[in-house]
Amino acid sequence: MRLQIVMSVVLLAAVACASPERQRGMPAGPSAAAVDTTPMGVGGVSGKFDVLFPSRADAFQFRNELEIKYQTGLNRPITMTYVDREGEVVWVQEYMRYRVNGCDHATAVARVMTQIDGGAPGGICAENRDSLIIFPPRNDSMDFRRQLEAKYQSMGRSQQSTHVDQEGSVIWTQEYMRYRVNECDHPSSVQKVFQQIDGGPVSPTCVPACRYYVSPGVSRYDDRQHTGTVDLIGDPGGCAWTAASSAPWLTFDSAYTSGSNGVSIPYTVAQNVSGGDRTGRIVFSWTGGTTTFFVDQSGSPFITSFTMTDPFRSGSTPTNECHLRSTATPCTFTVTTNLPGTSYTYAWTASYVYGGVVKTPAAGAGSSYTITDSCGASDSSATGVEADLEVVVTVTDNLGNTQTVRSGQGQQPALRIIKFGC
Numbered sequence: 001m002r003l004q005i006v007m008s009v010v011l012l013a014a015v016a017c018a019s020p021e022r023q024r025g026m027p028a029g030p031s032a033a034a035v036d037t038t039p040m041g042v043g044g045v046s047g048k049f050d051v052l053f054p055s056r057a058d059a060f061q062f063r064n065e066l067e068i069k070y071q072t073g074l075n076r077p078i079t080m081t082y083v084d085r086e087g088e089v090v091w092v093q094e095y096m097r098y099r100v101n102g103c104d105h106a107t108a109v110a111r112v113m114t115q116i117d118g119g120a121p122g123g124i125c126a127e128n129r130d131s132l133i134i135f136p137p138r139n140d141s142m143d144f145r146r147q148l149e150a151k152y153q154s155m156g157r158s159q160q161s162t163h164v165d166q167e168g169s170v171i172w173t174q175e176y177m178r179y180r181v182n183e184c185d186h187p188s189s190v191q192k193v194f195q196q197i198d199g200g201p202v203s204p205t206c207v208p209a210c211r212y213y214v215s216p217g218v219s220r221y222d223d224r225q226h227t228g229t230v231d232l233i234g235d236p237g238g239c240a241w242t243a244a245s246s247a248p249w250l251t252f253d254s255a256y257t258s259g260s261n262g263v264s265i266p267y268t269v270a271q272n273v274s275g276g277d278r279t280g281r282i283v284f285s286w287t288g289g290t291t292t293f294f295v296d297q298s299g300s301p302f303i304t305s306f307t308m309t310d311p312f313r314s315g316s317t318p319t320n321e322c323h324l325r326s327t328a329t330p331c332t333f334t335v336t337t338n339l340p341g342t343s344y345t346y347a348w349t350a351s352y353v354y355g356g357v358v359k360t361p362a363a364g365a366g367s368s369y370t371i372t373d374s375c376g377a378s379d380s381s382a383t384g385v386e387a388d389l390e391v392v393v394t395v396t397d398n399l400g401n402t403q404t405v406r407s408g409q410g411q412q413p414a415l416r417i418i419k420f421g422c
Contacts, residue, residue: 051100051133054180059089062176063169065190069197070163080159081166082152088145091116092173095144099136100181102126108136109144116151135178138171145170172197182207210239212262212284214293223272223300230293232284234262239286247280248409250295269295273403274410275303304337304395304403308415322389323418324354324375332370333391335405341397352389352417355379369393376422389415 053059063085070076081088091112098108101124111122145166162169172193179189182205192203215231232241242258245251249270256265265282272278276299283292307318309332312325322331335346348364355377364370379385389407396402408414 051097051181053093053097053177054186056086056090058180058186059093059173059176060086061186062190062193063089063173066169066172066193067162067164069194070168073194074163074197076163076165076168078161078163079165081149081162082157082159083148084157084160085162087152088148088169089173091148092141092145092170093177094121095141096135096174096177098122098124099140100133105136105140105143109147112144113147113151116155133181135174141170141174142167179203179205208288210237210286211235211289212237212241212286213291214282214284216293218294218296220296220298221269222298225271226269227266228269228295229264229266230282231264232259232262232291237261241284241286243282243284245280245282247278247295249278249297250280250282252282267295269297270409271404272297272300272410273302273304273405275299275301300403302337302339302401302403304335304339304393304405305411306333306335306391306393306405308333308391320413321416321418322371323384323420324373324377324380325420327374327376327422328372329375330370330372332368333364333393334368335393335395336367337395337397337403339395339397339399339401339403341399341401343398345396347394347396348391349393350389350391353379353387354417354419373417374422375420377419380419380421382421384418384420387417387419389417391415 067085083091094115095108095112098111099105103111103125107125115121149166175196176189176193179192180186184192184206188206196202212232212234215233219228219230221228232243238261240258240260243252243256243265245267249272250267251270252265252267256263267282269280278297278299280295280297281292282295283290308320308322309316310319310322310329311332312329313319313323323329333348333350337344344367346365346367346369348369349360350369350371351358351360353359354373356379359373361371361373379387392404392406394402394404405412
């Protein structure tokens, strides 16, 4: 083994992905017959900032492949050790888990030895909130391996034959784990380690160059209007992203539709007057990934809605178009509600573009509201010119319940003014 390569390998820092999965304990005396596929790390603190290591089955498979590599690829002679292969993998990995989660060398060694003696696993020493995960230096890893050898000898374990010397086993097992906690799968990690053993360069890890996540991932609200904030967190971030809402009732300022780092984004959830539960999303996208913030809003037991009629054209039949064909065309809006009070107040507004300006007829204050306008404005035609008609009504009962509905949102259809020449 080339010591220059070994030293460069173990001093590397790597970015690790934290995992929220709960980790399980290990038996005090590992056996080569075990095939447990659960994550090996054990800890009192387990959550997003506890770096998660590969399964025991994957790590043990790597150690077997390393044995073959040393035997047939490097033609290394047989040497003897008191530590069987699985014990070596389990406890080296457990030592590394303590080290990358904030424990110093002495603490990590002591906690591993306690576990070997049948004691409970110790918790991690610090939450790993940084992207940069530092693995221990070569001399610490080698010292742990020597103490592990002495521990197994004192336990009366018989010697095992192996082609992998102690230095090679601890250095390359550590390097395999460095790739795994940085999102490389088992085959990729083995390939990268063996490339280094053969004298090749140290390969990059599999962590994306840029990534974000949201906090919280989901927020839940009742049917009333709400405001909130979602944090977009870079891990490590630094690349350009865009944001878009999937629902017209979930809105945020256009200043937050793009960026290149983490940010806190205020948003608004409109009152839900549709009657049913609904889910909206703010989706953040960047080159190589996306993350989504979900908003769940419950439906309202109260439903308020309105209809429009054009008496000159459709009589009392509801319509979505008001045709301005006469010198005084009326269009009437009528609201219904099941708010629980016994009396109500109404506030109406309407707006549309006509004659090149935005027209806002006088507001109404009853359950019905009528706008009246004339044909023949400058932007009308013989065949009719369409324009959006926005109508909003707010109903409040004597108990203080209130609902606001507007055309083109929720269950209300979009409305239009059709402008004709006289």
